[in-house]
Amino acid sequence: MRKIKLTRANKSILLKALGDYYYRQRAMNTGWRETGYLILKVDSLPVDKKAVFTSEEVCLARDAVNQLRNKKIKQEQYTDATDDMLLKLN
Numbered sequence: 001m002r003k004i005k006l007t008r009a010n011k012s013i014l015l016k017a018l019g020d021y022y023y024r025q026r027a028m029n030t031g032w033r034e035t036g037y038l039i040l041k042v043d044s045l046p047v048d049k050k051a052v053f054t055s056e057e058v059c060l061a062r063d064a065v066n067q068l069r070n071k072k073i074k075q076e077q078y079t080d081a082t083d084d085m086l087l088k089l090n
Contacts, residue, residue, distance in 0.1 A: 002058055003050040004088055006042070013068070013085045014042055014061060021064035034060060062089040
């Protein structure tokens with residue numbers, strides 16, 4: 001179990017990343033339920049409070065945010081906010 005404090009910006013980035021990841025998984029019909037549950041969990045969390053995540057949830061979130069970061073880099077829309085979120089997940 002890991003405690004992570006989410007700011008409003010980090011929560012928004014995480015939800016965006018998980019949403020993209022979820023729809024990709026849904027299209028391939030693999031592992032989308034776990035991502036859906038994590039989206040619901042993150043969405044219900046209050047901002048600026050520490051939340052407890054399992055190691056599997058952290059790994060899933062890290063993968064999703066990293067994919068969003070790579071997508072933004074390819075589109076030349078890179079921001080430091082994705083790196084900040086990745087640092088919280090490491």
